[in-house]
Amino acid sequence: MKKIAIFVSGRGSNMVSIIKAQKNGLFSAKIDVVISDNKDAEALKKATRMGIETKYIYPGDKKGTISKSASNLILDTVLKRDISLIALAGFMRIIKRSFIKTFKRPILNIHPSLLPSFPGLDAQRQALDYGVKITGCTVHFVDEYMDHGPIILQASVPVFNNDTLESLKQRILKMEHKIYPEAIRLVLENKYRIEGRKVVVEDT
């Protein structure tokens, strides 16, 4: 059985949706471990309550990145466990290029905008400030650039006049919880091929 590792930093709402999807049989794989750079992440408690092993790894002192030694430790962990797929779920640090090159297997990320619009932090706030009428979320393969790799799935949501940051976040999150487990299924089951930077999904 294939094994998944989920990387989290915060509340872990996408993590929960992935674990639930697995429990409901959407895909056949074990959620092997949840790894966090934040020992106080609410996600860690939730994972434990859902019966998933957790691991905190001190990421180093620099915000947004992982120290070389921490990166190696995480890499060591996922390689020893023979992890088939890593799902970043609100993991607030850039994965090192060397990590991606050595791990070799799929690393997925979800971003709360229709990339390439609004990469980076606070995508929903960026969308509100820009005044778009449609935004959404994107599941993509992680490459060495932030919020940049080939796109597996996207979903769109409307932006309303009376939207607050919170109401927009919630609307997008609902779609995130749908497409992230589905994208994981497609990748685990090899229902895709990559042409250039295009992910051709063939789910027949």
Place this chain on the structure above:
Amino acid sequence: MKKIAIFVSGRGSNMVSIIKAQKNGLFSAKIDVVISDNKDAEALKKATRMGIETKYIYPGDKKGTISKSASNLILDTVLKRDISLIALAGFMRIIKRSFIKTFKRPILNIHPSLLPSFPGLDAQRQALDYGVKITGCTVHFVDEYMDHGPIILQASVPVFNNDTLESLKQRILKMEHKIYPEAIRLVLENKYRIEGRKVVVEDT
């Protein structure tokens, strides 16, 4: 009755959708003139056949821009005619900042992507090459930057595995023909206010 000028360079499919919407009574305004920088534009023949006055203005030799004298001539034309709204419909030249400042009234443009993704030329090709799963079109106010002003309406369309440039263009065009006349109606009827760069549509 308010008067509209439509600027075209090519086939004028959005022009036709605007003229038809006007004839069908979507909004109450006269399509006063169709102006082109291309004397061979198919749009000019179509406009004539639909009973609309046309005007060709030599734009100068530099691709993508309008010469100072041509810009002044167009400005003179729209001011003398007391045009209330200019709709760019596949007009392939940048409107000068001085034109926008002097004209003062709304200038609208339609772009075949969900801005801010894929501004500039060949937006549909850009979307295909990037591998997005969702794209669309955007009607926005024209400001001094290309494909940048406040967004009035957007519509999304899916991108399919087997899409060609032509099939994607057609799918987006169908939505363009829906939202452009609608955006013109909203602006003509003053059903909006601008907050920052956000267009709040209040169509009650």
